[in-house]
Amino acid sequence: MKHAVLFCLILLIIFQTDCEQREQGTGKQRKRIHQRRLRKSSSLHHRANRQLGNQQTAAAAEATLPTTNSDYSVEENLESLLSPLGVESSYNVLPGKKGHCFVKGMIMYNKAVWSPEPCSTCLCSNGRVLCDETVCHPKTCPYTIKPEGECCPICSDAEQRESIDLLHKQVKPPQMEMDQIVIKEALQSEEEEDMKEHMEHKKETSGPTTLHSDEERVEGKLRPEEERRSARQPLYHGRGEEEDDDEESEGEGEKEEEDAIRGDVFRMSPKLMPGTPRGRPRLPGSCALSYKTISCIHAAFTQIPPITAPEVTSLELAGNSIISIPDEAFNGLPNLERLDLSRNNITSSGIGPKAFKVLKKLMRLNMDGNNLVHIPSELPSTLEELKINDNNLQAIDEESLSDLNQLVTLELEGNNLSEINVNPLAFKSLKSLSYLRLGKNKFRIIPQGLPASIEELYLENNQIEEITEICFNHTRKINMIVLRYNKIEESRIAPLAWINQENLESIDLSYNKLYHVPSYLPKSLLHLVLIGNQIERIPGYVFGHMEPGLEYLYLSFNRLSDDGVDLVSFYGAYHSLRELFLDHNDLKSIPPGIQEMKALHFLRLNNNKIRNILPEQICNVEEDEDSALEHLHLENNYIKTREISSYAFSCIRLYSSIVLKPQKIK
Structure with a gap:
């Protein structure tokens, strides 16, 4: 037991x-x-975090200062409201051209598709940039290779397989059969990692080893020097031979230069690997090569480095100390499509007359932040984008832009340009120009001779005082005009200045000298930005002639009082108005007609002097189901929140979108 x-x-x-x-x-x-x-x-979370970054930033700002909800309107991009104590607003609400995307200073049109990197594809979809990584389909072949500049591996052919087998015979992975291993697995072994490092070193110091058949040698197809080189260079050198090879390469300068152009010892024939460049270009130590872009940003260059790379399409030299551009500067880069020379010390006298002539494919040229006094001559006729912001341009004559008939974007902000030194015929040849920036200059009137193709015009931070009848006579395609921070009065806007424009949808007249909402606004207007003026009154029927009707009206930081707003002030916009900003004014009550705005989504009345909210000033109880109002701001008034009727906000579906706190105490 x-x-x-x-x-x-x-x-x-x-x-x-x-x-x-x-x-x-x-x-x-x-x-x-x-x-x-x-x-x-983790990668999915990272991508989601990038997409939600702006929303999180907006949410963080909401905790301290009231801002608009960025989830509501893609077209609206509002910065935080500043304190009402005499501080100007930093609103920036005017939308860009419908559907366009702005990517690293470049304009991408709606539905445009591009690849910023070999393994990613981006799409411009109605103003939003959507990017995705390329998905590689699995290969059934036993041997695969990944060509340089390609995203996905490809199946190798017979000759490549022979060379791979030869490598495996020389460096055998322990305890593995050769017919059971692919290249990716072989490279994981320690010995082949050493071989890979050695081959990367040989790219810069050794010439190519070409696999020749015995028949070629017998028939005499190989030149004696090639045969000697092939015999002298085995496919793989051990680590003990690296130092000897380095000494030999240093002693033969001409051979080293030739070999650097031809490439590394492991590269196959270009016929076998389509898309593979002939050789990796020799670059200065502070430069980097990524796909077809050479980047030498903040490299302390005082002159343009001599680079020979015909396959390169983009060169970045921003943030250096380059002074001049000689005629032969880009002879080794004939296929450049994009050239960034911004933030250097380049002068007009330092640019050779034929410096850009060799660049027959150049489409984008950025020379922001230099010391140019005039636009460089002999620019390629293929240019689509030219940026010369923040220079010292003194004049634009008739010939300055004469050959740029494909130019779409021209930016000349932050110079010394005015109607005196800009020839009225300066823009005559720009038949494709749609985007023109002339802000931060010294214009007192709208520049004359604007091309008929212009769609967006930026003239902020000038000294413009009036808008005459002939300013926009020939610009029937214009869609947006930005005139903020000028000296315009409503009486200096001619009645026929823009009222008959059929495509003009957005006007920004913020921070001018307006006392009333201007009359004779364009019939097609959808966005009107009048922030930071001295507006005291919205005249009756001022929006009555617009079709299809005004949708966005921003009147923040003005002097509106109860006497300056009545029922007929918004006549013509009751059916169309989607966003109405009346914050930071002198209103003591809710303006009349708010409950009649059937399309209104967003209403700002914060930072006024409002004391009471009557039951039907904002919501009409009988028509609550038809209301579109989603966001309401009433903070920083004198409202006693406990005295608000329970029916005052009955038309707003989410009470969390009603901002009532804090309130002032008097």
């Missing part, structure tokens, strides 16, 4: 130990699975 009990106890201990070991193994396995899931989802 005792022996039986003892035997049972031993069995119980063994069983318990086995269970614990299994449980520990299961726990470890679960932990590994959990970690793999975390790693797999």
Whole structure:
């Protein structure tokens, strides 16, 4: 009996130990699975965080200062409201051209598709940039290679397989059969990592090894020097031979230069690897090559480095100390499409007359932040974008832009341009120009001779005082005009200045000298920005002639009072107005007609002097179901929130979108 009990106890201990070991193994396995899931989802979280970055920033700002909800309107981009104590607003609400995307200073039109990197594709979709990584389909072939500049691996052909087999015979992975291994697995071994590092070093110091058949040698197809080079350079050198090779390459300068152009010893024939460039260009130590872009930003260059790379399409030299551009500067880069020379010290006298002539494919040229006094001559006729902001341009004559008939974007902000030194015929040849920036100059009137193709015109921070009848006579396609921070009065806007424009949808007249909302506004107007003026009154029927009707009206930071707003002030916009900003004014009550605005989504009345909210000033109880109002700001008034009727906000579906606190106490 005792022996039986003892035997049972031993069995119980063994069983318990086995269970614990299994449980520990299961726990470890679960932990590994959990970690793999975390790693797999990290990229998705990272992408989601990037997409929600702006929303999180807006949410953080909402905790301190009231801002608009960026989720509501894509077209609206409002910065935080500043304190009402005499501080100007930093609103920037005028939308860009419908559907356009702004990417790193470049304009991408709606539905445009581009690849910023070899393994990613981006789409401009109604003003939003959507990017996705290329998904590589699995290959069924036993041997694959990934060509330089390509995203996905491809199947290798017979000649490539022979060279790969030769590599594997020389460096055998331990305890693995050659017919069961692919290149990706072989490179994981330590010996082949050494070989890979050695080959990267040989790219810059050795010439190519070409695999020739015995028949070629017999028939005499190889030149003696090629045959000697092939015999002298084996496919793979051990680590002990690297130093000898380096000394030999240093002693043969001409050979080194030739080999650097031809490439590394492992590259196959271009016929076998389509899309592979002939050789990696020799670059200065502070430059980097990514796909077809050479980047030498903040490299302390005082002159343009000599680079020979016919396959390169983009060169970035921003943030250096370059003074001049000689005629031969870009002879080694004939296929450049984009050139960034911004933030240097380049002068007009330092640019050779033929400096850009060799660039027959150049489409984008950025020379912002230099010391140019006039536009460079002999610019390529292929240019589509030219930026010369923040220079010292003194004049634009008739010939300055004469050959740029494909130019779409021209930016000349922050110079010394005015109607005196800009020839009225300066823009005559720009038949494709649609985007023109002339802000931060010294214009007192709208520049004359604007091209008929112009769609967006930016003239902020000038000294413009009036808008005459002939300013926009020939610009029937114009869609947006930005005139903020000028000296315009409503009486200096001619009645026929723009009233008959059929495509003009957006006007920004913020921070001018307006006392009333201007009359004779364009019939097609959708966005009107009048922030930071001295407006005291909205005249009756001022929006009555507009079709299809004004949708966005921003009157923040003005002097509107109850006497300056009545029922007929918004006549013509009751059916169309979507956003109405009346914050930071002198209103003591809710303006009349708000409850009649059936399309209104966003209403700002914060930072006024409002004391009471009557039941039907904002919501009409009988028509609550038809209301579109989603966001309401009433903070920083004198409202006693406990006295507000329970029906005052009955038309607003989400009470969380009603901002009532804080209120002032007088």
